[in-house]
Structure formats: structure tokens, C-alpha cells
Amino acid sequence: MMTKCGFVAIIGKPNSGKSTLLNTILGEDLSIVTPKPQTTRKNVLGIYSCENIQIIFTDTPGILKPRYELQRSMMGYVAETLEATDLVLVIVDAEKFTEIGRYFHSEVVESLRSCGKKLICVLNKTDLFIDKKELLPKISDLAKSNLFSEIIPISALKADSITTLIECITKNIPESEFHYDDEYLSNQSERFFVAELIRKSIFTLFEDELPYSTEVVIIAFKEREHGKWYISADIVIDKNSQKRILIGEKGNKIRLLGAQAREEIEKHLAKPVYLELFVKVRNNWRNDKAMLRSFGY
Numbered sequence: 649m650m651t652k653c654g655f656v657a658i659i660g661k662p663n664s665g666k667s668t669l670l671n672t673i674l675g676e677d678l679s680i681v682t683p684k685p686q687t688t689r690k691n692v693l694g695i696y697s698c699e700n701i702q703i704i705f706t707d708t709p710g711i712l713k714p715r716y717e718l719q720r721s722m723m724g725y726v727a728e729t730l731e732a733t734d735l736v737l738v739i740v741d742a743e744k745f746t747e748i749g750r751y752f753h754s755e756v757v758e759s760l761r762s763c764g765k766k767l768i769c770v771l772n773k774t775d776l777f778i779d780k781k782e783l784l785p786k787i788s789d790l791a792k793s794n795l796f797s798e799i800i801p802i803s804a805l806k807a808d809s810i811t812t813l814i815e816c817i818t819k820n821i822p823e824s825e826f827h828y829d830d831e832y833l834s835n836q837s838e839r840f841f842v843a844e845l846i847r848k849s850i851f852t853l854f855e856d857e858l859p860y861s862t863e864v865v866i867i868a869f870k871e872r873e874h875g876k877w878y879i880s881a882d883i884v885i886d887k888n889s890q891k892r893i894l895i896g897e898k899g900n901k902i903r904l905l906g907a908q909a910r911e912e913i914e915k916h917l918a919k920p921v922y923l924e925l926f927v928k929v930r931n932n933w934r935n936d937k938a939m940l941r942s943f944g945y
């Protein structure tokens with residue numbers, strides 16, 4: 649049987665719904681989603697296999713102008729992904745989009761134009777429009793930009809037009825053997841996904857700067873045949889003053905965080921888990937290259 653297999657990058661601005669789209673396509677909460685921008689910090693690989701088609705998606709951090717070293721390496725992931733891909737999905741938030749020049753910085757438009765890859769524009773969040781006619785001027789502006797070979801309106805959240813998108817991707821990937829066994833959903837470790845789930849709980853429980861100045865490092869990950877798996881993690885913050893907020897009155901906040909994260913992790917691993925969290929202060933880690941390297945950036 650003829651098989652097709654290709655690498656597809658998912659790029660776009662923060663909060664446009666890249667991770668939601670990946671999860672909807674895979675039917676699994678693989679990449680963390682929160683209402684806050686800049687949730688995704690590292691690439692997340694997700695493998696879709698169906699009959700004779702395999703699509704290897706890379707979800708990337710949202711495109712932004714870097715202010716920290718951390719954000720600079722986040723943008724490094726986007727650039728790297730663009731190089732090693734067969735096809736690029738550019739996710740555009742239909743609610744925020746009016747015209748291309750206002751939506752994307754001109755540098756972004758130029759690098760899209762010169763990247764030499766086929767670009768498919770995915771106009772997301774169409775569920776927010778009761779009158780779909782309001783999408784027409786947006787689609788026509790996107791078409792006028794001459795950047796995209798196709799423009800596909802979808803709702804990642806409501807799983808609207810996902811089949812159309814998959815068909816369009818399938819047309820644009822090469823004939824090839826599968827790269828991965830069709831049972832794999834990702835090639836990334838459980839440790840990575842567990843750290844992401846703890847980060848997700850931090851993003852949902854805390855406001856303002858705190859989620860952005862926090863990193864999670866898995867210290868121990870012990871799988872057990874019988875009984876609970878043991879996982880311990882450091883929550884790294886960049887100022888001593890954040891400790892009080894993270895821990896809360898008599899430890900109520902960190903307990904809540906632990907309980908919420910443990911629930912998510914148990915769901916993900918389908919195993920009972922004992923989770924221990926430690927708070928560590930690493931001053932200004934977001935601008936410390938050596939520290940960032942040790943965190944895997």
C-alpha cells in the first residue's frame with residue numbers, strides 16, 4: 649500500500665490556538681493549553697497516524713519579540729522547526745485578525761515569505777462568529793497577502809473543519825514510509841509531559857508575572873510495578889519575593905497546586921502518583937544562559 653508521511657509545523661502568535669489544534673487532531677491532551685499567552689515554551693511533537701497517512705506535527709511557542717533570553721530560545725525553536733518541515737500551518741486568531749500588516753510584525757511576514765516552505769493559513773476560532781460572513785473580509789485580506797497556498801477556517805476548540813484540514817495536509821506531504829510506529833503519539837518522554845502538566849497548573853492557579861517566571865524541573869521519576877509512582881519536582885522561581893505567593897498562607901497554595909497537578913498527571917499516566925514539589929529560587933534564571941541550558945532550552 650502507498651503510504652504518505654510528512655513533518656508539519658504549527659506556528660502562530662501566542663494564544664492563537666496552536667496547542668488546542670494539536671490536541672484536537674490527536675484526540676488527546678498532549679500539549680498544555682491555558683487561557684494565558686506564552687503557555688508553550690518548548691516544541692511539542694505529536695504524531696497522527698490514520699490508515700496510510702502519518703503526520704508528524706510540531707507545536708511551537710507563540711511568535712513574539714523576545715525580551716528575555718528565555719523568549720529568544722523559544723523563538724529559536726520556531727526557526728529550527730521551520731527549517732526541518734515539509735509544510736507549515738500558520739494559525740491565525742480570527743477574533744484578533746483584521747489585516748495581515750496589523751496582525752503580524754513585518755519581519756514575521758518577511759520571514760514567512762522567504763522561508764521557502766508551503767504555508768497553509770488556518771483561520772482559527774470561527775466558533776466565536778455567529779455570522780460567518782464576518783469572516784469573509786479577513787479571508788480576503790489573507791488571500792491578498794499571497795503568502796498562503798490555502799486558507800482554511802476552523803474551530804480547534806469545537807473540532808470544526810478538522811477533516812478538511814487533514815485532507816489538505818495529506819495532499820501536501822510526500823509519499824514515504826512512516827517515520828514512527830503507528831502506536832506512538834509522541835517521541836518525548838513522560839518526564840517532559842509531567843513537567844508540562846505541573847506548569848499548566850501553575851498557569852491556571854497564579855496570575856500576573858508568576859507563571860512566566862516559573863520553571864519546572866523533574867528531579868525524580870520512579871516507576872513502580874505495584875503502588876504509586878514517585879515523582880518529585882523543583883519549581884524554580886526568579887525572585888525570593890515570589891516564594892510567599894507560590895506557597896500561600898500556611899502552604900495552602902502549593903498544596904492546591906500539588907493536588908491539581910497530581911490529578912492531571914494521574915490522568916495522563918493512568919497510574920496512581922505520589923507527587924512532591926519543592927520551591928527553589930534562582931535569581932533571574934530567564935536571562936541566565938547557563939541556567940536555561942540546564943533547563944533544556
Ligand SMILES: Nc1nc2c(ncn2[C@@H]2O[C@H](COP(=O)(O)OP(=O)(O)OP(=O)(O)O)[C@@H](O)[C@H]2O)c(=O)[nH]1
Nearest residue numbers: 662663664665666667668683686687688710804805
Ligand atoms: N473560542 C475558541 N477558543 C479557542 C480555540 N482554540 C483555542 N482556543 C482558546 O484559546 C486559548 C489559547 O489556546 P492555546 O491552544 O493554548 O493557544 P497557543 O497558540 O498554543 O498559545 P501559546 O502556547 O501561548 O503560544 C485557550 O483558552 C483555548 O481554549 C477555538 O477554536 N475557539
Ligand SMILES: [Mg+2]
Nearest residue numbers: 666667687688
Ligand atoms: Mg501552545
